[in-house]
Amino acid sequence: MIASDLRSGVEQLGDMIAEASVILPFTGAGISTECGIPDFRSPGGLWTRNRPIPFDEFVASQDARDEAWRRRFAMEAIFTGAKPGRGHRALASLYRAGKIPAVITQNIDNLHQMSGFAPDHVIELHGNTTYARCIGCRTPYDLAWVRTRFEEDGAAPNCIACDRPVKTATISFGQAMPEDEMKRAAELAQHCDLFIAIGSSLVVWPAAGFPMMARNCGARLVIINREPTEQDDFADLVIREDIGETLGPFIGN
Numbered sequence: 001m002i003a004s005d006l007r008s009g010v011e012q013l014g015d016m017i018a019e020a021s022v023i024l025p026f027t028g029a030g031i032s033t034e035c036g037i038p039d040f041r042s043p044g045g046l047w048t049r050n051r052p053i054p055f056d057e058f059v060a061s062q063d064a065r066d067e068a069w070r071r072r073f074a075m076e077a078i079f080t081g082a083k084p085g086r087g088h089r090a091l092a093s094l095y096r097a098g099k100i101p102a103v104i105t106q107n108i109d110n111l112h113q114m115s116g117f118a119p120d121h122v123i124e125l126h127g128n129t130t131y132a133r134c135i136g137c138r139t140p141y142d143l144a145w146v147r148t149r150f151e152e153d154g155a156a157p158n159c160i161a162c163d164r165p166v167k168t169a170t171i172s173f174g175q176a177m178p179e180d181e182m183k184r185a186a187e188l189a190q191h192c193d194l195f196i197a198i199g200s201s202l203v204v205w206p207a208a209g210f211p212m213m214a215r216n217c218g219a220r221l222v223i224i225n226r227e228p229t230e231q232d233d234f235a236d237l238v239i240r241e242d243i244g245e246t247l248g249p250f251i252g253n
């Protein structure tokens with residue numbers, strides 16, 4: 001059912017949180033918009049103006065790598081300046097209280113870790129843009145290292161160890177979903193009793209399959225998103241309100 005207003009939504013969500021013993025949050029861009037991170041997929045968002053660079057193009061072309069890194073550096077102030085929002089902080093409170101074992105996220109902004117989740121308890125389906133990795137041997141690199149090399153040589157650098165390209169630690173279009181993360185997310189979805197989808201339009205597959213997976217295993221399903229989603233009909237509770245306003249009351253609980 002759809003909550004009639006913010007107050008009743010918060011109240012019903014509070015009851016469900018109190019009754020649950022294992023809560024699994026699944027977060028999308030909507031939880032980070034109040035932190036100043038743009039929703040790349042939204043109309044007018046970055047990806048509608050700048051065609052994303054697919055993985056095979058990144059691998060094949062130095063020009064594509066240079067362009068990808070120029071775009072990433074142009075975003076640097078946004079990512080380094082972002083602080084966890086009310087949604088992140090509320091989830092971190094429930095995590096500290098032992099009600100949330102881990103969070104599954106489609107976001108690449110590192111804000112769940114910053115809010116207090118141990119890195120191992122943040123399952124990043126689309127990777128993380130706040131550091132880089134060699135696409136060959138997976139050696140991690142700081143963005144500052146990439147930037148210095150880029151500025152010195154005028155070209156995106158390759159790995160010191162194996163000379164393959166270095167890319168942000170994100171999953172690009174055309175790149176396989178991370179196997180371990182998908183497996184862990186599925187396992188968690190099958191063993192929670194309350195699944196809360198937050199700020200995701202639930203259209204990007206296979207990630208969008210987790211809410212139904214949880215529900216089919218007996219969990220209650222809550223969807224918090226400003227816009228309707230295709231899975232609203234299957235949810236026990238739908239809250240179409242601002243995420244910060246909805247989750248703010250659960251900070252510190």
Ligand SMILES: [Zn+2]
Pocket residue numbers: 134135136137138139159160161162163164
């Ligand atoms: Zn390497």
